[in-house]
Amino acid sequence: MSRTGVAEPRGVLSIRSFRRLWIALSLSSLGDWLSILALTALASAITTGSGYQAQSYAVGGVLIVKMLPAVVLGPLAGAFADRFDRRMTMVIADVLRFALFVSIPLVGRLDWLFIATFLIECVTLFWIPAKEATVPNLVPKDRLERANQLSLLTTYGSAPVAAALFSVLALVSRAFFEQSQQADLALYINAVTFLISAITIFTLRDIPSRGAQHVSVPSVLKQIGEGWRFAGSTPLVRGLIIGIVGAFAAGGAVIGIAKVYVEALKGGDAAYGAVFGAVFLGMAFGMFLGPRMLRDLSRRRLFGLAIVGAGLTLVLIALIPNLVVVVFLTTLLGACAGVGWVTGYTLIGLEVEDDLRGRTFAFLQSLVRVVLLLVLAVVPLVAGVIGAHRLDIAEVTYRFDGTNAVLLIAAIVAMIFGVIAYRQMDDRRGIPLARDVVAALRGVPYAPETDSGPVTGRGMLIAFEGGEGAGKTTQARLAAIWLRDHGYDVVTTQEPGATKIGMRLRAILLDKESAGLSSRAETLLYAADRADHVATVIEPALQRGAIIITDRYIDSTLAYQGYGRNLPADEIAQINEWATGGLVADLTILLDVPSDVGLGRFASPADRIESEPQEFHERVRRGFRALAEAEPQRYLVVDARLAQADITRQIQDRVREILPDPIPMGTEDVTSTFPAITDA
Ligand SMILES: Nc1ncnc2c1ncn2[C@@H]1O[C@H](COP(=O)(O)OP(=O)(O)O)[C@@H](O)[C@H]1O
Numbered sequence: 001m002s003r004t005g006v007a008e009p010r011g012v013l014s015i016r017s018f019r020r021l022w023i024a025l026s027l028s029s030l031g032d033w034l035s036i037l038a039l040t041a042l043a044s045a046i047t048t049g050s051g052y053q054a055q056s057y058a059v060g061g062v063l064i065v066k067m068l069p070a071v072v073l074g075p076l077a078g079a080f081a082d083r084f085d086r087r088m089t090m091v092i093a094d095v096l097r098f099a100l101f102v103s104i105p106l107v108g109r110l111d112w113l114f115i116a117t118f119l120i121e122c123v124t125l126f127w128i129p130a131k132e133a134t135v136p137n138l139v140p141k142d143r144l145e146r147a148n149q150l151s152l153l154t155t156y157g158s159a160p161v162a163a164a165l166f167s168v169l170a171l172v173s174r175a176f177f178e179q180s181q182q183a184d185l186a187l188y189i190n191a192v193t194f195l196i197s198a199i200t201i202f203t204l205r206d207i208p209s210r211g212a213q214h215v216s217v218p219s220v221l222k223q224i225g226e227g228w229r230f231a232g233s234t235p236l237v238r239g240l241i242i243g244i245v246g247a248f249a250a251g252g253a254v255i256g257i258a259k260v261y262v263e264a265l266k267g268g269d270a271a272y273g274a275v276f277g278a279v280f281l282g283m284a285f286g287m288f289l290g291p292r293m294l295r296d297l298s299r300r301r302l303f304g305l306a307i308v309g310a311g312l313t314l315v316l317i318a319l320i321p322n323l324v325v326v327v328f329l330t331t332l333l334g335a336c337a338g339v340g341w342v343t344g345y346t347l348i349g350l351e352v353e354d355d356l357r358g359r360t361f362a363f364l365q366s367l368v369r370v371v372l373l374l375v376l377a378v379v380p381l382v383a384g385v386i387g388a389h390r391l392d393i394a395e396v397t398y399r400f401d402g403t404n405a406v407l408l409i410a411a412i413v414a415m416i417f418g419v420i421a422y423r424q425m426d427d428r429r430g431i432p433l434a435r436d437v438v439a440a441l442r443g444v445p446y447a448p449e450t451d452s453g454p455v456t457g458r459g460m461l462i463a464f465e466g467g468e469g470a471g472k473t474t475q476a477r478l479a480a481i482w483l484r485d486h487g488y489d490v491v492t493t494q495e496p497g498a499t500k501i502g503m504r505l506r507a508i509l510l511d512k513e514s515a516g517l518s519s520r521a522e523t524l525l526y527a528a529d530r531a532d533h534v535a536t537v538i539e540p541a542l543q544r545g546a547i548i549i550t551d552r553y554i555d556s557t558l559a560y561q562g563y564g565r566n567l568p569a570d571e572i573a574q575i576n577e578w579a580t581g582g583l584v585a586d587l588t589i590l591l592d593v594p595s596d597v598g599l600g601r602f603a604s605p606a607d608r609i610e611s612e613p614q615e616f617h618e619r620v621r622r623g624f625r626a627l628a629e630a631e632p633q634r635y636l637v638v639d640a641r642l643a644q645a646d647i648t649r650q651i652q653d654r655v656r657e658i659l660p661d662p663i664p665m666g667t668e669d670v671t672s673t674f675p676a677i678t679d680a
């Protein structure tokens with residue numbers, strides 16, 4: 001995997017047509033965030049004087065109406081969007097959004113506000129797939145990832161800008177208008193962003209009207225149903241999902257209640273904008289600083305901690321009714337959310353296999369939408385039912401409303417889900433969290449000594465496979481030296497013959513005197529050697545948290561005895577699964593070499609197997625390649641005819657991707673002061 005594509009951040013914006021689309025996207029995102037603030041503020045203004053409950057319902061209603069179309073009509077619009085001219089779809093959608101936004105303050109009624117908001121969201125459903133499908137047409141493939149990152153950054157980056165803008169507009173309009181009209185200015189400006197976006201896209205003549213690729217959008221509910229089936233299978237994904245749902249449920253409650261809460265704290269629209277902006281400011285801090293400050297803490301632990309932290313902050317927000325304190329705490333809340341988001345995102349990227357990653361993201365997106373919708377629907381109901389209360393304690397009147405209750409419930413939900421996620425994902429069981437955190441803040445990873453060495457969780461098994469003379473022994477040794485240099489506990493081993501019993505089996509297997517050994521007996525003897533190897537060498541080292549590098553493992557049997565000796569592969573696989581207790585290598589590095597080249601590296605055939613005819617070794621090579629093709633995510637296939645150093649580099653690049661997290665950064669400085677024993 002090349003990392004060079006990421007090195008030039010401004011690369012994609014130098015593409016003129018993409019730059020224009022990006023401007024349009026930025027404006028639309030800005031408008032979208034602005035509209036959330038302006039519409040909720042307007043709904044609240046229209047219902048001022050109709051009582052606390054009516055106000056909660058009105059604000060909640062706006063948010064529900066905004067979410068509903070995506071959940072209910074999303075797939076339908078996705079299917080339709082592909083049939084129309086993309087550029088015109090985007091232009092018309094933007095013009096319609098402009099007109100609808102202008103109409104809201106002009107009509108100035110709550111029912112029209114709801115209807116128009118609903119229609120705007122329906123129109124947006126056509127705009128988004130058209131935009132998504134257009135990006136690959138404007139950006140070359142190698143810069144597509146960069147372009148998508150930029151789009152994402154813009155979508156969320158425009159939120160704090162919108163919040164700031166909203167606050168300023170609120171202050172300005174307070175000077176000129178009466179209260180019920182204060183949100184109007186924001187809505188007009190918002191409408192104009194869509195008009196500019198429409199004009200920008202209209203001038204983009206190089207958008208092809210329709211593309212070859214179909215953007216299919218499966219139904220939200222179907223995605224969720226399917227998602228559960230695979231998500232339940234690993235504790236990591238399970239933990240991530242529980243944590244993210246908890247975080248979004250709490251986040252939804254905060255969004256749904258923010259306007260009413262700020263009002264209860266005697267804050268106006270400007271304060272509302274400030275609270276909203278504080279969340280995003282905090283998020284930016286959290287995303288940027290959190291992982292740097294806690295670099296040495298396990299990401300899995302950090303994720304759960306961040307959510308529990310958000311819950312605790314929310315408790316304070318619910319109980320301290322002071323606007324300044326609330327803005328400050330909201331920044332902290334955002335920071336926790338930012339840390340959680342970035343660690344969760346990285347964990348999915350690093351620890352979820354390639355073919356599951358796309359589905360995990362899609363599943364999460366659908367789930368989050370539904371959760372948000374449910375929460376937004378329930379929040380105003382709960383707040384409304386509880387209503388407004390005053391507690392008179394001595395001389396002090398303490399106000400405790402439905403809003404406080406909702407925030408408190410959200411805080412508890414976040415904490416419970418955070419703890420469950422933490423438990424599911426914890427990769428440092430038995431190590432006290434407090435010590436772990438203190439050590440991480442000091443930059444020294446905490447590793448308690450025990451009888452069997454430091455406990456760092458489950459280790460990792462890397463197998464080197466390939467035919468005779470492929471260079472397995474050479475590369476395995478180099479990889480071990482490299483990893484030890486980086487401070488890892490590494491065990492190098494090989495098959496057959498890594499244990500005392502194994503040595504005796506090896507003698508039987510490779511002795512030319514054993515000519516006539518039946519293929520099945522041979523298979524069982526290799527399996528016996530492997531069973532002993534796993535039980536006495538590999539498993540204990542794995543328990544200790546070491547990285548085990550083995551020269552040959554199960555694949556050798558599948559290739560040599562399965563393909564070479566023509567025995568049924570599934571039966572061999574079963575026998576070996578039993579022998580190893582189902583232990584599979586985390587990564588298998590296949591050094592692929594034509595059999596004549598490999599055998600040519602030795603002066604003469606040394607043992608019984610090497611003496612087999614060339615066809616046998618060619619079948620073995622085909623066997624290895626077939627195994628690697630069947631499970632590409634677990635293999636690295638390297639052309640073993642390359643120079644040793646090139647092979648080493650490819651191996652290091654791949655191994656680096658799967659190293660346990662966090663990489664003990666400090667260790668490099670320590671070990672590099674010792675003279676490393678490297679290969680001549
Ligand atoms: N990339 C390479 N190019 C050429 N010769 C190599 C390469 N890698 C290893 N060799 C040589 O090939 C021989 C077999 O290497 P070895 O690592 O013992 O292979 P294996 O363990 O796969 O049988 C050794 O003499 C080694 O020096």
Ligand SMILES: Cc1cn([C@H]2C[C@H](O)[C@@H](COP(=O)(O)OP(=O)(O)O)O2)c(=O)[nH]c1=O
Pocket residue numbers: 467468469472473495496510526551552553554556557558560561609610
């Ligand atoms: C582990 C294993 C090895 N073998 C064969 C392959 C090798 O020819 C031999 C192991 O000998 P070895 O000298 O360790 O091979 P190399 O240096 O090529 O790694 O045993 C099998 O046939 N089945 C197996 O399961």
